[in-house]
Amino acid sequence: MTNRALLPFSALLLLAACNPAAPAEETAADETAVRPRAVVTVERVQTDTLTDVLELRAVSAYPAKDVLRATTTGYLLAPVPVPGQLVRAGQTVFTLQTKEARTLHLDQLTGDPRLRFSGIIRIASPRAGVLAIVDKLAGDYVQDGEQLALVYDQTRFGFVLDVPVTQLRYVRTGQSCRITLPDGRVLPGRVAEVLPAADLATQVQRYTVRLIGPAPQLPENIAVTVQLDKTAPYRAATLPRPAVLTNETQTEFWVMRLLNDSTAVRVPVQTGLEQQGRIEIKRPVFSPQDRILVSGNYGLDDTAAVQIEQRGRE
Template sequence: MKKLSYPLAFSGLLAGLVLFYACGNSSGVDPETVPPVPKTQVDTISIALTDIRMEERFPATVFYPESNRLAAPITGYILRSPHEIGETVSAGQLLYTLETKEHRAINADEELKKTDLAGMGILNVKAPASGVLLTLEQRQGDFVSEGSTLCTIARSDKIGFRLSVPYEFNRYVANGTGCMVELPDGTQIPARIAENLSTAVITSQTQTYLVKPMKPVALPEGLNVMIVIPTEGAKRAAVLPRAAVLANETMDEFWVMQLINDSTAVKIPVTLGLTTGESVQIQTPAFSPGDRILFEGNYGLGDTALVKIKPRKE
């Protein structure tokens, strides 16, 4: 009987080892085949120290406080005239050529037009000053009386922009304040606030100002433009792109995701300052130029997140 106990004991031991191994690896998964924790691909940026400025934009229209009325010096026919309203003219530029009735009659006669009389009765009218044609009452082919208005020329050196500003922004629109005139095509012209025109529009609660360009320009009267006025600014502000700053639903808490190493980003609450365009001023905390802030792949990350930095393209 003792001889039979050894195989049974060995068999029991072997079964126990198999059972123990099976329980210890009950998942049936090889540890080496477990996939790694996924990492979000991100891109980073550093704090920029730069001047930042906030601006407000207000509507304005072109107008000319001073203009020149060009009158016909004689009675006669117009042989030449400007082409269209809004045309730019220079001082001394030929605008009109007039012909008297006598000149026309003389040149209609075959004998008389060979005499010295044929050269009389033609008169040129030139622009008295540089500017823009505001009106064009008479054109080529018309018959005009002496003293009648041919056209009106707005002096380009007297051009102004009539600006309407809501009352709450009046503190930013003092006389002498620098600004920019933005034309419909995006062109910007340096200008300044010249004076308060002392006219208030009660219905829209706005105040009217005169804006003068720093250099004369020729623009059609009545053209709608925008006046860009600086309101607040900061020198050497710590600035990040808007995309780097995250916020809660009520927009009263803000934060950024900062890398603490090459694979881990953590949530850092921030206090914002001025915001303009695509830039945001970070008032607190004070980041160093070497700190890496996420601006791509940062949305939806937890307080601490595993990330993978996108390779830089050469």
């Protein structure tokens, strides 16, 4: 076969080799043109009142306790009180019969006014309170000095607050605070006294915290949260927490701000306090017209193409 005969055949092979690439390039270009934009929602910066808060742990306590003890050896007579019973100051709580009186049956002797000792000893509460612990039952034999019950003075109910020594500058006696109970109730309180010793191992200083107003019926050793204001309330610009993005080490923070209805750019920010799901934006200063992405913003590059989800107020 001559060279002239091979020329048309070679041209056909060249066209066949080039033509398959052309449809692939056209398909890639079409996919780029129809690639969907990120659907996002936006909000504007708002001004809120913020307060830097110190949050610490505390436990409920009855610092004033009275131990009721047997004043002699003998037997407890009925009725014997039960835990939770309220007692008045000077009220007889336990009645004790000496073992000599029981042996001689002095309680059955009558008619002789000179016989003034009946062998019955009454043990009263020195102050009003509630019986937290009752250790004995009616008929029990007790020794002189043995504990019978424990009386809590409810008027001295409060909380023991542990303050790290690094935070002592934020706590002072007379300072108002908020006490959050495990069931969610928030009660007003006040720092009452500072205890004159710090724990060597944990390096904490202990304070007592009292409730302002009536105290609920709470047992001892209930863990609560105490919030104290470190700063006075101030006004600051805030954004919802999802609007602020960060890197893995949380050393850089940024938001995505709309340039127009279809383009978002990355703006580095300096954050401050976080309260109730909103973060303070210290820098830069955004205008009330700036629109910040709050959803659909994760993973977007700088100068990203976006599509705003239509909402009523946007």
